Amino acid sequence: MKINRILSLFVLIVAMATQAQVMQLPPIPADPDVRTGKLANGLTYYIRHNNWPENRAEFYIAQRVGSLQEEDSQRGLAHFLEHMCFNGTKHFKGNDLIRYCESIGVQFGRDLNAYTAIDQTVYNISNVPTDRQSALDSCLLILYDWADGLVLDPEEIDKERGVINEEYRLRTSASMRMFERSLPKLYPGSKYGHRMPIGLMSVINSFKPETLRAYYEKWYRPDNQGIIVVGDVDVDHVEAEIKKLFGSIQMPANPAPVKAEPVPDNAQPIIVIDKDKEQRVNTIELIFKHDAMPDSMKNNLGYVIGCYMRDLALSMLNARLNEYAQKAESPFVDASAIYSSYIFAKTKDALDISALPKDGQTEAALGAILREARRAAEFGFTPTEYARAKADALSSLDKMYSNKDKRFSAQFCNEFKENFINGEPITPIDYYYATMKQIVPEIPIEVINEAMKELVPASDSNMVIINFNSEKDGAAYPTEQGLMKAIADVRAEQLTPYVDNVKNEPLIKTMPKKGSIKKEESNAGLGYKELTLSNGVKVVLKQTDYKKDQVMLTAEGFGGSSLYGEADYSNIKLFDDAIEASGLGNFSHTELEKALAGKIASASMSLATTRQTISGSSTPDDVETMLQLVYLYFTAINKDQSSYDNLMRTYEIALKNKALSPDNAFNDSLIVTLNCHNPRFTSLDTTDLGKVSYDRILEMARQLTANAAAYTFTIIGNFDEAKLRPLLEQYVASLPASKDIRKGHRVDTDAKGVVVNSFKRKMETPKAITAMVWSNDAMPYTLDNIVKADITGQVLSMVYLKKIREDAGAAYSVGAQGTMARQDDKIDCGLFAYCPMKYEKADTVLTILRAEVDAMTQTCDADMLKKVKEFMLKSFDDRTKTNSYWLGVIDTYRTYGVDLHSAYKQTVEAQTPQTISAFVKELISQGNRVEVVMMPDVDGEKK
Numbered sequence: 001m002k003i004n005r006i007l008s009l010f011v012l013i014v015a016m017a018t019q020a021q022v023m024q025l026p027p028i029p030a031d032p033d034v035r036t037g038k039l040a041n042g043l044t045y046y047i048r049h050n051n052w053p054e055n056r057a058e059f060y061i062a063q064r065v066g067s068l069q070e071e072d073s074q075r076g077l078a079h080f081l082e083h084m085c086f087n088g089t090k091h092f093k094g095n096d097l098i099r100y101c102e103s104i105g106v107q108f109g110r111d112l113n114a115y116t117a118i119d120q121t122v123y124n125i126s127n128v129p130t131d132r133q134s135a136l137d138s139c140l141l142i143l144y145d146w147a148d149g150l151v152l153d154p155e156e157i158d159k160e161r162g163v164i165n166e167e168y169r170l171r172t173s174a175s176m177r178m179f180e181r182s183l184p185k186l187y188p189g190s191k192y193g194h195r196m197p198i199g200l201m202s203v204i205n206s207f208k209p210e211t212l213r214a215y216y217e218k219w220y221r222p223d224n225q226g227i228i229v230v231g232d233v234d235v236d237h238v239e240a241e242i243k244k245l246f247g248s249i250q251m252p253a254n255p256a257p258v259k260a261e262p263v264p265d266n267a268q269p270i271i272v273i274d275k276d277k278e279q280r281v282n283t284i285e286l287i288f289k290h291d292a293m294p295d296s297m298k299n300n301l302g303y304v305i306g307c308y309m310r311d312l313a314l315s316m317l318n319a320r321l322n323e324y325a326q327k328a329e330s331p332f333v334d335a336s337a338i339y340s341s342y343i344f345a346k347t348k349d350a351l352d353i354s355a356l357p358k359d360g361q362t363e364a365a366l367g368a369i370l371r372e373a374r375r376a377a378e379f380g381f382t383p384t385e386y387a388r389a390k391a392d393a394l395s396s397l398d399k400m401y402s403n404k405d406k407r408f409s410a411q412f413c414n415e416f417k418e419n420f421i422n423g424e425p426i427t428p429i430d431y432y433y434a435t436m437k438q439i440v441p442e443i444p445i446e447v448i449n450e451a452m453k454e455l456v457p458a459s460d461s462n463m464v465i466i467n468f469n470s471e472k473d474g475a476a477y478p479t480e481q482g483l484m485k486a487i488a489d490v491r492a493e494q495l496t497p498y499v500d501n502v503k504n505e506p507l508i509k510t511m512p513k514k515g516s517i518k519k520e521e522s523n524a525g526l527g528y529k530e531l532t533l534s535n536g537v538k539v540v541l542k543q544t545d546y547k548k549d550q551v552m553l554t555a556e557g558f559g560g561s562s563l564y565g566e567a568d569y570s571n572i573k574l575f576d577d578a579i580e581a582s583g584l585g586n587f588s589h590t591e592l593e594k595a596l597a598g599k600i601a602s603a604s605m606s607l608a609t610t611r612q613t614i615s616g617s618s619t620p621d622d623v624e625t626m627l628q629l630v631y632l633y634f635t636a637i638n639k640d641q642s643s644y645d646n647l648m649r650t651y652e653i654a655l656k657n658k659a660l661s662p663d664n665a666f667n668d669s670l671i672v673t674l675n676c677h678n679p680r681f682t683s684l685d686t687t688d689l690g691k692v693s694y695d696r697i698l699e700m701a702r703q704l705t706a707n708a709a710a711y712t713f714t715i716i717g718n719f720d721e722a723k724l725r726p727l728l729e730q731y732v733a734s735l736p737a738s739k740d741i742r743k744g745h746r747v748d749t750d751a752k753g754v755v756v757n758s759f760k761r762k763m764e765t766p767k768a769i770t771a772m773v774w775s776n777d778a779m780p781y782t783l784d785n786i787v788k789a790d791i792t793g794q795v796l797s798m799v800y801l802k803k804i805r806e807d808a809g810a811a812y813s814v815g816a817q818g819t820m821a822r823q824d825d826k827i828d829c830g831l832f833a834y835c836p837m838k839y840e841k842a843d844t845v846l847t848i849l850r851a852e853v854d855a856m857t858q859t860c861d862a863d864m865l866k867k868v869k870e871f872m873l874k875s876f877d878d879r880t881k882t883n884s885y886w887l888g889v890i891d892t893y894r895t896y897g898v899d900l901h902s903a904y905k906q907t908v909e910a911q912t913p914q915t916i917s918a919f920v921k922e923l924i925s926q927g928n929r930v931e932v933v934m935m936p937d938v939d940g941e942k943k
Contacts, residue, residue, distance in 0.1 A: 025301045026300060027299055027300050027301075028299050028300060028304065028425045028426075030428075031428040033428075034047070034412075034416070034426060035048070035235055039243065039247050040247065041223070041250065041251050042221075043223070043246050043247075043249070045227040045229075045242050045246075046226065046228045046230075046419075046420070047228075047229050048416075049230075049232070050231055050407070051231075052406050052408060053408065053409075053877075053878050055232050055877070056127050056129065056231050056409065057229065057232060057233050057409065058126050058127070058228070058410055058413045059139040059140065059142070059143055059228070059229055060122060060143075060226075060413045060416075060417060061122070061143045061147060061225060061227055062121075062122045062225070062228065062420050063120060063220060063224055063225055064119075064258060064420065064421055065078070065119070065219040065220075065224050066116055066117045067079065067118050067195040067196065067199065068119050068191060068261055069219050070199075070215065074211060074215055075195070075199040075203045076198060076199015076200055076203050077212050078116050079116040080160065080199070081121075081215060081220075082123070083164065084152055084157065084212070085114065086108070087156040088151035088153050088156050089145035089151060090145050090149030090150075090151065091149065092142065093151075097142060097145075100138065102798070102870075103866075104135045104138075105127075105128075105129055105867075105870040105873070105874035105875075106126070106127065109813075111124075111125065111127045111128075112126070113126075116197045117197060118344045119344075119346050120421045122417060123143070125143075127878065128231070129874050130232045136238075137241060140227075140238070144246060146220075147222075152216065157209050159806070161204055161205055162810070163812055164198075164201075164204050165204065165205070166811050166812040166836070166838050169767045174276035174277075174279035174280070174660075174661075174764070175468060177276055178276050180196055182274060183196065185270060185272055186464065187263060187343075189264050190345075191261050192343075217252070221251060221255060223255065224258060226416070226420035227246065228416045230410075230416070263289070263342060263345045263348035265461065266289075266462055266463075268461070269460050269464065269484065269487070271465045271467075271480045271484070272465070272467065273469070273477060273480065273483075276470070276764065277470075277471045277660065278660045278662065278764050279468055279469060279470045279657075279660070280470060280656075280657040280658060280660055282362055282469045283467070284357055284365050284366050284369075284466070284467050285352060285355075285464075285465065285467070286353045286354075286373075286463070286465055287350045287351065287352045287353075287463070287464035287465070288351045288457055288463060289342050289464065290348070292347050294423075296423065298423045298424060298425055300425075301435070303425065304427060304432070308393070308436065308440070309443065309447065309448055309451040312390070312393060312448055312451075313376070313448050313452040313455065314339055315389050315392070316386070317337050317373065317376050317452070318336055318337055319385070319388075319593075320372055320498060321337065321353075321372055322590075322593075324368070325646055326589070326646045327642065330358075331361035331365040332368060333358060333646055333650040333653060334355065334356045335355035335356070335368075337351065337369075337373070338351075338352050339351050339352070339455065342464075354369075355369050359656075362467060362469075363485070366465065366467075367486040367489060370486075371490045371495065373455075374490065374491075374495060376498070378453075379497040379498065380445065380446070380452065382497075382499075382500045384502050385500050386445045388597030390440060391597045391598025394437070394440060394441075395598050395599065396600070397437060399549045399600055400429075400433070401433040402549045402619070403548050403549040404429045404430075406547055460487065463487075465483055470660065502591075502594055503586070503594070505586065507585055507629070508585060508632070511730065512735075514733065515533055515535050515729050516729055517533055517534075517729060517733070518532050518533060519531065523893075525899070525902060526886075526890060526893060528540050529542075530894075531728070533728065533732060533733035535735060536708075536709035537708050537711060537713060538711075538712040538713065539713040540890055541719075542714075542890065543717075543718070543719060544716060544717055544883055544886065546881045546882055547718065547883065548620075548718050549600075549718070550617065550619070550718060551617065551618050551619070551626070551715065551718060551719045552616070552617050552716050552717050552883045552884065553626060553713065553714070554614075554616075554714050555630060555711045555714075556613045556711060556714075556891070557611060557614075557711035558610070558710045558742065559611065559704050560608050560609050560612055561575070561609055562610050562745050563742060563744060566680075568696065568700070569680050570684075570688035570689075570692045571692055571693060571696050571697050572680070573683075573688055574651075574684065574688070575607045575697055576604075576605070578644060578692075578697045579697065579701055580604055580605075581644050581646075581647045582637050582639060582644070584632035584637060585632045585638060588640045588642075589640045589643040590643070596625070600619045600622050601622040601623075601626040602616065602629070603626060605705075607704070609748070610743070610745065610824050616630050620718050627732065630732075631731040631732070634708060634735050637705075639694070639695075648689060648692075651689055652689060655684065655689070656686060658686075662763050662767065662934065665761060665934065666769050668682070669759065670771050671683055673751060674751055674930055675749055676749040678749040681748075706736065707738050707740065707741060707742075708732070708735035709741060710741040714887055714890060714891065716886050744824070746825065746826055750828075750928075751775075753928060753929075754927065754928075754929050754931075755929070755930045756933075757931070757933070758931070758932075758934075761934065761936070762937045763937075766938050767836060767839065767936060768836070768839035768842050768935050769933075770845065770849070771833065771834045771932050772932075773830055773833075773929070773930040774831040775830045775930075776829045776922070776923050776926045777827055777828060777926075779827065779829040779923065780827075781820060781896060781898060783903060784907055787908055787911065788915065788916060789923075790818055790819075791818070791868050791869070791908075791911055792816075792916060792923075793816045793819070793832070794816075794872075795856070795860060795864045795865060796831070797815045797817075798864045798867070798868070799852050800815065800816060800833065800848065800852065801814060801815075803848050803852070804845055804848055808841060809838075810837055810838045811835050811836060811837045811845060813835075814833075814834070814835040815833070815835075816832065816834075818830070818832075819831075822896060829923055831853065831924075835849065839935055839938070842935060846933065853924065854924075857917055858917060859917060860913040860916040860917050865912075865916065872908050873908055876908070880901070889901045
């Protein structure tokens, strides 16, 4: 396809015009790798063979209905029905569906899941091993049961009511309460204002089973259903099975149409102001509603180009907002703009600009975000801004295309789901890449500026303002009049164009003196090389092609926060973010972001107890830029006072009302209890902010990076070794180094014995949470123990899920995790259980959590163990195809001599109920158990 400048410009101008003209643009060709079809009964299907990850498949069923289809007496039943799909179907009684999936290595909640939205309900069975055709056929059978074979047993329905109630409590927060209260005003005269998917608990607790059945029979029917199967499958076989299974489903007579629900325009601004006692920060949101593109008009080149231009304009606006936030005079500490559906309406889109205002500056923040949007709309973007944005877009295109053969099946499933539900095009990647690579360079800035102008109307019609506040005694809150005055004042201003300050110089002005590679060794078993550089730095290299667009780097050095005492506790807590806010070389933080335009490369520094790490990532083409950034972290972290000041202002706002959040109160209590109230490990709070010194943090960073010989660099990914070696000599072998290496030391104060922290607090929505931790610091750090710990946590999760959620109806979610970790001479073997629970059944939950760990010292359920082993073996194959996995494996082997890879499968397969029980018995033998329980103070409150 060849598009000359004149033709491409014409196409773009047409794309910016009316929707009728957009329809005249070329249609997007069908993707030859996707088999689509529609059965006689109206069911749609999508099938695609994809072998990444290898030997895996994804099964989805998308329902083109959700809570919007409910009647007033059914509010919440769309979501309730989703839950019931896991509680009894024609071919899988009770919880047999979950148990069957576990038997093929598919875990409930992780790979077996679903969600309900306002206009869709989607179910998935993911990461299914494809070695058995019978398992694949069974997954199609599950989709069939979901489509037309739900049992909806009244006893199971009654058990699930409690689970839904706990899900409602778990997800109810200050912002959610305000959002729900505001919906009718945000959607005047529209059903959208009364259809939150979670529904009404009054309905959930009282509906008759036949009411749920009526919703199911009315809306779960073939013309509303899309079957999606992607992975290492026989496409012909899958298609034949779909036709055989789903073709028999009958359409009901006179089916009710799925009607589009309009969102009325508003001539005058809609303004929502609300407050809540548990809201931590004040927020302001400015929204401009736009008509949504009809689904029927999306499958053409004009729609694709229009989306690209809009996204490019918003990327430049966001860069301006981020830059402005760094200025002292900015009334907000953070702001961002997105374009998407108006809240969750399918029939209305919106430009949404949100900000986090400084205290007392909500009106000013509203005015500021409108001002910057107006400035962009009236004057457009500058050539230098556009050059950066276009370079980033072209780099992203190349990155996407380089990895076209390693796209996950879940990505395709989501693309097909969006096509079925929202009419989004399925664009063949070769066509998209070739087309955009020709068109993007030809788009003049004037057309992008026109796109921005379309997003920001000159009038206040279809404007929406949402302001949520922290409720406090004596506090003053914004008013509708005050917010509208801020809008009017900005509308009346005479604005000036944005000035783009750009530093046009290389990242490193003067190249360092090259070092050399002095020694090279290989590890054939784990497939890596180890280089010793002339300055003593070790560099580990492993080439992979798991992601063709990825190169990962870690430089881990001895030292860490343990080198610093009490005077630096606050500096330690803020270290990572303060360094991230800094610049590098001659560049400020903002200047550096501009300088990296067109490059896909990054680096950052983090501090742990006995180590510090500089991490990096890039595409193969940008490895040198990544290494330059890493070099600058070692040699030239640049103080950026304005960026740091904005970071501190952000923390002041975020931490000021931290204690208002029950979840924060629980997390802080857990941390201090586990660490025996050691102030070194408490979470950041407002008292820390007054003790932090930016200069001291920079000094600590210089100390920690002064000796590169204390570091080992590990580089994994799709790099060209011949090109990489001279870059290592230039940017790593040249780093300052000496033989004097300062190592960190143990500073922990882990809780010993049985420690219980149980407390109550007032809450707007009463909820209870518990966490329990069993620990042992004397068990050997071996692959065998690591595997046993992992198995223990997963088996316990299955036990807890059955006994606490399914049988007792005492929680929505519950889980456990077993871990074995080591850092230098500190070894931690632990078992962690976590449960947000129904407070009326807290005693039951706590008893089960404790008792089942004790029970596992005597016996481990053989069937559960078998399922967990199946999942672990499957997950192992998936993990070995990621660069992050190999980073961990190589680091553990080089540091501690423990090979986590070579014998992993044999170690998993060797486990028996007896070995797991013996492990749990040893784990809890030290008698260390921490319990933290937060209960609501409901005295005088209505339960």
